[in-house]
Amino acid sequence: MYMHSLSLSCFIFPSFFFVSSWMLKDYRQKHPEVTVLDPPDAIQHVHNRQSMLQGVADLNLSLDCYGKVGVPKQLVIKKDPSSIPDAVAKAGLCLPLVAKPLVVDGSAQSHELSLAFDKSSLSKLEPPLVLQEFVNHGGVLFKVYIVGEAIKVVRRFSLPDVNEQQLLNCAGVFRFPRVSCAAASAEDADLDPLIAELPPRPLLERLAKELRRRLGLRLFNIDMIREHGTRDRFYVIDINYFPGYAKVPEYEHVFTDFLLGLVQSKYKVAW
Numbered sequence: 001m002y003m004h005s006l007s008l009s010c011f012i013f014p015s016f017f018f019v020s021s022w023m024l025k026d027y028r029q030k031h032p033e034v035t036v037l038d039p040p041d042a043i044q045h046v047h048n049r050q051s052m053l054q055g056v057a058d059l060n061l062s063l064d065c066y067g068k069v070g071v072p073k074q075l076v077i078k079k080d081p082s083s084i085p086d087a088v089a090k091a092g093l094c095l096p097l098v099a100k101p102l103v104v105d106g107s108a109q110s111h112e113l114s115l116a117f118d119k120s121s122l123s124k125l126e127p128p129l130v131l132q133e134f135v136n137h138g139g140v141l142f143k144v145y146i147v148g149e150a151i152k153v154v155r156r157f158s159l160p161d162v163n164e165q166q167l168l169n170c171a172g173v174f175r176f177p178r179v180s181c182a183a184a185s186a187e188d189a190d191l192d193p194l195i196a197e198l199p200p201r202p203l204l205e206r207l208a209k210e211l212r213r214r215l216g217l218r219l220f221n222i223d224m225i226r227e228h229g230t231r232d233r234f235y236v237i238d239i240n241y242f243p244g245y246a247k248v249p250e251y252e253h254v255f256t257d258f259l260l261g262l263v264q265s266k267y268k269v270a271w
């Protein structure tokens with residue numbers, strides 16, 4: 001995303017529009033008045049499900065009284081589906097596993113996920129993919145939207161928990177469509193307070209601050225879940241660049257404040 005600082009006109013390129021670092025450098029030399037909000041290389045980093053969560057894993061965030069944030073145990077499979085059952089056993093991953101296409105390229109297929117319940121069916125999956133342990137989280141997900149220094153959180157319904165009985169009785173691979181498109185807002189739902197309680201603000205502020213720095217991005221969102229039965233064990237399962245902010249309450253104000261702050265050179269980057 002690029003911003004012209006004098007007229008406050010914004011050019012928003014779709015995140016999959018190809019802009020190389022070289023093209024951007026050239027453009028910036030010709031138009032020094034333009035501010036680059038987020039560089040393409042950094043955006044590219046979150047299009048790969050392995051590298052997108054690396055910053056969270058490295059951070060290993062733990063704040064006394066507020067909780068811990070990690071990523072579910074995961075494994076990358078580049079090719080050869082027949083090797084998956086052994087690779088999973090070797091890595092010590094527990095079933096059920098969520099299988100996600102390795103690269104998020106904007107296509108519907110890159111958001112087609114599967115839930116694998118038994119070891120033998122793992123070889124039916126199609127690499128390249130990331131296999132992630134499914135973490136029970138009470139069917140509620142927190143979408144944490146970051147716009148510069150502002151943070152907004154909304155609750156959404158998510159996949160339901162998988163219990164021991166289901167795990168014993170289910171076999172095979174279940175494909176599920178793009179959950180975020182189908183998931184309803186859980187803001188007004190009558191939920192168990194332990195499930196509904198938002199992640200503590202200080203934890204989110206620290207996480208957002210670190211990820212802004214580590215990812216080198218200012219406009220992104222984090223999908224976060226709380227392990228069911230715990231109060232303070234959180235997992236980041238997904239990071240999206242320039243998500244649909246229209247679902248964020250008062251996003252118009254958040255965005256205008258962010259852009260105005262940029263115009264006042266508060267956030268101007270020398271790139």
Ligand SMILES: Nc1ncnc2c1ncn2[C@@H]1O[C@H](COP(=O)(O)OP(=O)(O)OP(=O)(O)O)[C@@H](O)[C@H]1O
Binds near residue numbers: 072
């Ligand atoms: N490790 C996990 N444990 C539990 N549930 C998970 C896990 N990973 C994904 N899910 C569920 O699957 C949904 C989609 O996962 P994810 O966000 O990683 O995929 P996506 O293709 O980027 O989808 P979207 O665009 O819908 O966010 C999540 O909202 C959540 O309900």
Ligand SMILES: [Mg+2]
Binds near residue numbers: 223238
């Ligand atoms: Mg997601």
